Amino acid sequence: MASHRKTNAPTLLSLSKRQWIRIVAIAAAIVMVVAAGIVSRNFYIGRGRGTTVNEYSATDLAGSSVSRSNNRADLRGADANTSYVTVKINGKSRFVLGDNFTDVKSVLDAGNITLEPEDSVTPALTTKVDESTVISISRADTQAETSETAIAFNTVKKETTSLPQGQQKVQTEGQEGVLQTTSMVTRSAGKVISSTVFAKYVKKAPVDKVILVGTGSAEEAAANTLGDTVPSGEKQKWAHDWLLANGYTEADFTAANFIINHESGWQTNATNPSSGAYGLPQALPGNKMASAGADWRTNYQTQFKWFVNYCNQRYGSITGAYAYWKANSNY
Known part of the structure; x- marks a missing residue:
């Protein structure tokens, strides 16, 4: 037969010293997790991830305050439709920005990059691109x-x-x-x-x-x-x-x-x-x-x-x- 006797629930006064220590430790851990989340959020915002970048920017570049920087929160700028693709020529990198990229050739055209007859390009000019694409151009001599x-x-x-x-x-x-x-x-x-x-x-x-x-x-x-x-x-x-x-x-x-x-x-x-x-x-x-x-x-x-x-x-x-x-x- 099932017992329907009321069980005595523990009270704060009845807790042992060891039980109190465990409760305090758990509470401290919860506070640390919440605080870390707040700090991370503030750091994330402070780094500019939640801000809009102007079309124009003339911030620091190589110690100079007169030209654009690669320290940009978002290379797309103010236009959300703008995308960017990385182009490397003999290991030298730059970003090419545009709003209508279709393939490798369209990126090179937007970046005003002219290919020489002896140039080697990867991927091929007709390859479709996205922001993860890295176009490499190798030029002999x-x-x-x-x-x-x-x-x-x-x-x-x-x-x-x-x-x-x-x-x-x-x-x-x-x-x-x-x-x-x-x-x-x-x-x-x-x-x-x-x-x-x-x-x-x-x-x-x-x-x-x-x-x-x-x-x-x-x-x-x-x-x-x-x-x-x-x-x-x-x-x-x-x-x-x-x-x-x-x-x-x-x-x-x-x-x-x-x-x-x-x-x-x-x-x-x-x-x-x-x-x-x-x-x-x-x-x-x-x-x-x-x-x-x-x-x-x-x-x-x-x-x-x-x-x-x-x-x-x-x-x-x-x-x-x-x-x-x-x-x-x-x-």
Whole structure:
């Protein structure tokens, strides 16, 4: 017969010392697991996994604060449809970004990578790709060569009430910047057969020469706090004249020149090796500039017009983009 006698349940006061120790140990373990979960979540978010990356970024690259970094939380950028594929040429790696990859050939086209007759490519050009694909290109008698060229600095004149009218004073001496170019160079019998630019970025941005010019009134000096920049070279001269002809100001050109000098040094084919950002404004991916013209790969005027439109849409103005860049070292 089953017993229906009520069993005496243990109470807290009736627990032994050993039972108390076991309960305390279990509770401590639960607290540690919960705390570790919270710390991990905060670290995960702090590393940027839950953030959106701008189309543009000019964060640290090889110790420089003037060009794009490979420390990107998400190489896709702000566009969720953008994907990326790794391309290696003789062991040198870079990412190629795009939004319509179908096969290996489409990746090389998007990355502006031209194959030479003697190149060996794996996988085959018609192979379908995804973000796990690594395209390897082997070039006979080809090696990576790096060179550095100077980026000219500009002269900026700023009006000030601290000097008598017409008097000038150098506030900052100009310094040339450094543009680093890595090319895949193929030689035969000591002669260069082909040379393909693999990466070109601003290693060190130029420093403008700033000249203070005395003015007669505070109102006049406050009209353009960014100052007037004297164009240096054909591309800057064209950009300056185009802006003024289209209703923009000297301050807009000063702002545009500052950003582009830091992003690409006014190099039409500037290419970041880690992200694939391209052109004067370092558009990411570069084919976004196709909205300004089919010749976006080679035409600096097309690239500059796209840059101006982007600044207006995202920051309200070119000077707005400049203010953001000054505060964040990217735009």
